[in-house]
Amino acid sequence: MTLSPQLYQRLGAASGLLGLLWSMLSIGTLGPSLGLMTVGVLLYSWGLYGPKGAGIQNNGVWHNALTNRGLWGWTLGLALTAFYVCIYWFPEVLGFGKETNTGVVALFDPLSYTLNGNRATQWFMYGTLYSFAIVVFGGKFLWKYRHNRYQIFRTLSVIFFQLIFAYWLPEFLAKMNPETPYFAKDLKNMWPLNYYFFDSWHLKNMLKGETLGLFFLIWGLLLIFVISPILTYAYGKRWYCSWVCGCGALAETAGDPFRQLSSTKISVWKLERWMIHLVLVLSLLTTIGLLWSFFGGKTGREIMSQQQFLGGTLIFLSICLVGIGVYKRNAWDRDTQYTLLSLGFLMLGSLAIHSFSDPRHILGLSAVKVQKWYGFGIGAAFSGVLGVGFYPILGSRVWCRFGCPMAAILGLQQRLFSRFRITTNGGQCISCGNCSTYCEMGIDVRSYAQRGENIVRSSCVGCGICSAVCPRGVLRLENDSPNNRLQEPIFPLGHLNSQKGTL
Amino acid sequence: MDPVIIIGNGIAGISCARQLRKRSDVPICIVSEESPYFFARTALMYVYMGHMPKRDLYPYEKSFWKKNRLDRIQERVVEIRPEEKTIVFQSGKTQTYSRLVLALGSKARSLPLPGSDLQGVRGLYHWQDLEALEAHTPKLKQASIIGGGLIGVELAEMLHSRGIEVDFWVRESSFWNTVLPPEESAIINRHIESHGIRLHLNAQVQALQGDDEGAVSHVLTADGKEVPAQWVGATIGVEPNIEFLKQSSLETDRGILVNPYLETNWPDVYAIGDCAQQKNPPSHRRPIEAVWYTGRMMGETLALTLAGKKEAYRPGPWFNSAKFFDIEYQIYGQLSAQADPKNESQIFWQHPSAAKLIRWSFHPETRLFLGVNSLGIRLRHEYFHNHLLAGSTIDQVISGMQAAYFDPEFYPNYHPSILKTLNSY
Ligand SMILES: Cc1cc2nc3c(=O)[nH]c(=O)nc-3n(C[C@H](O)[C@H](O)[C@H](O)COP(=O)(O)OP(=O)(O)OC[C@H]3O[C@@H](n4cnc5c(N)ncnc54)[C@H](O)[C@@H]3O)c2cc1C
Ligand code: SF4
Numbered sequence: 010m011t012l013s014p015q016l017y018q019r020l021g022a023a024s025g026l027l028g029l030l031w032s033m034l035s036i037g038t039l040g041p042s043l044g045l046m047t048v049g050v051l052l053y054s055w056g057l058y059g060p061k062g063a064g065i066q067n068n069g070v071w072h073n074a075l076t077n078r079g080l081w082g083w084t085l086g087l088a089l090t091a092f093y094v095c096i097y098w099f100p101e102v103l104g105f106g107k108e109t110n111t112g113v114v115a116l117f118d119p120l121s122y123t124l125n126g127n128r129a130t131q132w133f134m135y136g137t138l139y140s141f142a143i144v145v146f147g148g149k150f151l152w153k154y155r156h157n158r159y160q161i162f163r164t165l166s167v168i169f170f171q172l173i174f175a176y177w178l179p180e181f182l183a184k185m186n187p188e189t190p191y192f193a194k195d196l197k198n199m200w201p202l203n204y205y206f207f208d209s210w211h212l213k214n215m216l217k218g219e220t221l222g223l224f225f226l227i228w229g230l231l232l233i234f235v236i237s238p239i240l241t242y243a244y245g246k247r248w249y250c251s252w253v254c255g256c257g258a259l260a261e262t263a264g265d266p267f268r269q270l271s272s273t274k275i276s277v278w279k280l281e282r283w284m285i286h287l288v289l290v291l292s293l294l295t296t297i298g299l300l301w302s303f304f305g306g307k308t309g310r311e312i313m314s315q316q317q318f319l320g321g322t323l324i325f326l327s328i329c330l331v332g333i334g335v336y337k338r339n340a341w342d343r344d345t346q347y348t349l350l351s352l353g354f355l356m357l358g359s360l361a362i363h364s365f366s367d368p369r370h371i372l373g374l375s376a377v378k379v380q381k382w383y384g385f386g387i388g389a390a391f392s393g394v395l396g397v398g399f400y401p402i403l404g405s406r407v408w409c410r411f412g413c414p415m416a417a418i419l420g421l422q423q424r425l426f427s428r429f430r431i432t433t434n435g436g437q438c439i440s441c442g443n444c445s446t447y448c449e450m451g452i453d454v455r456s457y458a459q460r461g462e463n464i465v466r467s468s469c470v471g472c473g474i475c476s477a478v479c480p481r482g483v484l485r486l487e488n489d490s491p492n493n494r495l496q497e498p499i500f501p502l503g504h505l506n507s508q509k510g511t512l
Numbered sequence: 513m514d515p516v517i518i519i520g521n522g523i524a525g526i527s528c529a530r531q532l533r534k535r536s537d538v539p540i541c542i543v544s545e546e547s548p549y550f551f552a553r554t555a556l557m558y559v560y561m562g563h564m565p566k567r568d569l570y571p572y573e574k575s576f577w578k579k580n581r582l583d584r585i586q587e588r589v590v591e592i593r594p595e596e597k598t599i600v601f602q603s604g605k606t607q608t609y610s611r612l613v614l615a616l617g618s619k620a621r622s623l624p625l626p627g628s629d630l631q632g633v634r635g636l637y638h639w640q641d642l643e644a645l646e647a648h649t650p651k652l653k654q655a656s657i658i659g660g661g662l663i664g665v666e667l668a669e670m671l672h673s674r675g676i677e678v679d680f681w682v683r684e685s686s687f688w689n690t691v692l693p694p695e696e697s698a699i700i701n702r703h704i705e706s707h708g709i710r711l712h713l714n715a716q717v718q719a720l721q722g723d724d725e726g727a728v729s730h731v732l733t734a735d736g737k738e739v740p741a742q743w744v745g746a747t748i749g750v751e752p753n754i755e756f757l758k759q760s761s762l763e764t765d766r767g768i769l770v771n772p773y774l775e776t777n778w779p780d781v782y783a784i785g786d787c788a789q790q791k792n793p794p795s796h797r798r799p800i801e802a803v804w805y806t807g808r809m810m811g812e813t814l815a816l817t818l819a820g821k822k823e824a825y826r827p828g829p830w831f832n833s834a835k836f837f838d839i840e841y842q843i844y845g846q847l848s849a850q851a852d853p854k855n856e857s858q859i860f861w862q863h864p865s866a867a868k869l870i871r872w873s874f875h876p877e878t879r880l881f882l883g884v885n886s887l888g889i890r891l892r893h894e895y896f897h898n899h900l901l902a903g904s905t906i907d908q909v910i911s912g913m914q915a916a917y918f919d920p921e922f923y924p925n926y927h928p929s930i931l932k933t934l935n936s937y
Contacts, residue, residue: 064838158922435893441555482890
């Protein structure tokens with residue numbers, strides 16, 4: 010007897026929900042619950058992507074109440090949001106206790122003891138579930154795009170970085186160095202995505218953390234100031250956002266069924282540009298302020314004085330300003346202007362911080378409070394609750410689009426100097442719009458492709474799905490000389506007298 | 513000042529309007545009965561299959577039309593009076609024009625069969641065709657498609673995606689073999705069948721049978737089969753949508769006859785896109801080319817003329833593409849289904865197992881490169897466009913082929929295998 014695809018999907022959904030219920034009721038151990046959920050996802054994907062054979066699997070996406078912002082979508086969105094609210098603000102609801110754990114969190118105790126020698130926290134539970142989701146939904150995604158090697162390699166990469174770098178290695182290092190105070194040990198989680206990297210307590214802990222701490226301090230600085238610019242120049246921001254980053258990893262796997270919900274409206278694009286760059290400027294200013302106050306403190310003073318820090322900051326910002334200005338002198342566009350303006354504003358801001366702050370107060374605000382509110386606003390509310398909780402409503406990359414300062418930095422660089430672009434294949438576009446619909450960053454890819462124009466956008470994370478879903482082979486992600494990247498549209502396309510630009 | 517009126521808001525009419533607005537401030541008015549806004553006809557299938565929501569059919573947001581001062585009227589035009597420079601709407605209203613652009617597009621050809629007027633027998637061209645199909649879908653168990661072209665295979669995929677059994681009736685001995693060479697056509701035959709479509713080649717449909725309510729119920733074939741079908745897709749091709757002009761003094765043949773400047777015999781009246789027929793097409797092009805790209809190119813070219821810079825329509829090398837279920841197809845230049853060995857030699861490479869193939873055509877004596885087509889491998893338009901314009905030889909094209917592939921990164925590199933095959937010719 011053969012089972013129908015729908016039956017596979019139902020069985021899968023049932024098994025997954027049973028697993029979820031199991032863990033919520035906290036029966037026995039974690040294993041069976043995760044097992045049931047895994048089996049559920051596998052059965053579901055088998056039913057969904059099996060019968061059609063290898064190829065694009067978007068049949069019925071907009072007919073399904075889970076993926077077209079229907080009843081099931083809203084239900085899931087609410088459930089996810091509630092889960093995040095519990096983790097951030099009411100961990101006791103999940104069973105995290107002062108002395109011992111109960112409930113769901115307790116299920117994770119044995120695993121936590123094995124990995125890091127302590128009982129589970131709600132964060133350990135979250136990290137485990139997060140990685141679990143990336144692995145099983147990554148498996149589903151691999152099956153969905155089994156015909157596409159770019160997607161396969163990319164997905165294996167995010168699974169690897171999540172499991173080894175984000176999940177296992179930090180726990181392992183913590184277990185091996187039980188004496189050192191806490192500092193972030195995720196090798197790929199760089200500032201400003203790791204928003205507390207430059208907080209005084211974190212810097213102090215790294216400095217007190219012996220060789221390992223020092224290594225992470227130097228690595229962190231190298232990563233953002235040297236390694237990342239080089240890689241972004243060579244490959245675009247995708248090397249991070251869709252190949253390495255943990256937020257990206259969840260969006261690309263568990264979030265994939267919701268990518269089509271990202272709005273492509275021009276008004277949303279405008280909002281996005283303002284928001285993400287405001288967040289960036291804010292986070293840079295906050296970081297400068299926090300560092301400034303750090304160098305006023307006991308540990309910091311031994312490294313450099315506040316004057317020296319201010320001087321260094323100003324020199325660094327001027328180098329950026331002049332460098333970009335010179336590099337872009339022949340292609341002086343709006344983006345360049347805004348970038349330079351923001352850099353100027355940051356220099357003024359640094360001066361203001363130096364003139365109007367004291368060690369405990371940055372521009373009249375308590376340093377501790379600034380830390381806290383920034384962490385709450387950006388770290389918790391935005392990336393977690395809105396970012397993931399709203400997957401089924403706003404699409405899978407809300408955080409990356411509107412709130413991630415890291416994405417903003419990489420995006421600026423991608424836009425200003427990088428070899429990366431999406432090449433449009435001459436005149437082959439039929440304006441069908443699949444590319445725009447499935448762009449998780451809400452880029453209206455079609456608006457470029459139908460004019461024969463390459464796509465060079467700061468927000469593009471290089472997931473490659475536009476290229477995959479295009480039925481006419483129009484789009485290709487490429488790294489090539491930066492000079493021929495922003496070619497003008499050809500007009501009229503395919504005509505004998507066609508010329509670049511508008512005739 | 514009277515506006516430039518464009519009848520038809522398809523790719524031809526809209527390309528013309530956009531480019532004209534970029535170059536001129538003349539009032540522009542776009543008339544179309546089908547839809548209030550330009551939409552991508554090419555994506556109708558994706559809406560039906562649930563890949564896209566209807567709103568994503570529209571390449572431009574609503575604000576675009578206002579911002580660019582492109583007025584729109586959604587109504588049917590029933591008559592044109594060239595002496596008075598006036599068009600007449602179905603409602604009886606009239607409107608004068610300074611210049612008139614006819615971008616009327618096509619319509620599905622109706623089946624020359626008894627029973628073709630039954631309910632549920634319909635082509636797929638306009639938005640309303642899709643609406644009708646959508647409305648019927650809940651009741652459909654089996655459907656038949658008559659005519660094996662590009663729209664036919666799209667319709668097969670559409671119906672199949674909604675769980676409807678499909679009988680696909682094709683008159684030819686192999687799918688689309690008027691365009692595809694035998695190996696390509698055979699790959700597609702197998703692929704269509706692998707999806708569970710019942711592909712009937714060499715098929716002779718004799719009549720359509722209806723039920724008591726006048727809805728289609730069966731397809732009757734010449735060899736006496738009676739195959740149930742609650743929907744019959746008529747996909748035997750399209751023809752210019754110019755019925756209302758046939759009795760007028762406008763020169764028409766199958767389409768509206770135009771010269772290289774896209775002018776008709778009426779003063780200040782032009783025709784572009786699917787509905788235009790070139791009186792003297794260039795040697796490498798057909799008089800009517802009902803595809804997206806030519807509509808766009810004609811519209812863009814005519815815009816220059818209307819903006820005061822008279823420009824002839826001189827299409828470059830032919831190109832086109834399609835997708836048959838999961839197999840992408842591209843063509844650049846000329847490549848015949850049945851090459852005449854005197855004028856055209858062909859060489860091809862085929863993957864031993866996967867549905868991947870590239871074929872090149874060239875002149876047997878001069879070795880002039882003529883064209884290329886591919887299945888399952890993406891090729892770079894610019895590469896072949898430039899070689900075709902430059903008059904390169906097949907050997908030049910082959911030697912630079914490494915730069916011609918357009919598959920995503922990390923895809924298998926078939927180039928060594930391709931070279932090996934080609935060297936053995
Ligand atoms: C399902 C489908 C898939 C296709 N896929 C492809 C593809 O992949 N690649 C490709 O190259 N081509 C494809 N085509 C063909 C392509 O869509 C057409 O060549 C193209 O749309 C023609 O554009 P047009 O502007 O000439 O006319 P149209 O798009 O037909 O626009 C003409 C408009 O004028 C209106 N009109 C006509 N007469 C009147 C009147 N008297 N009064 C008012 N309004 C009127 C019509 O209602 C229509 O809206 C496809 C076609 C279909 C139907
Ligand atoms: S690039 Fe491809 S997917 Fe996007 S509109 Fe053009 S043909 Fe469609």
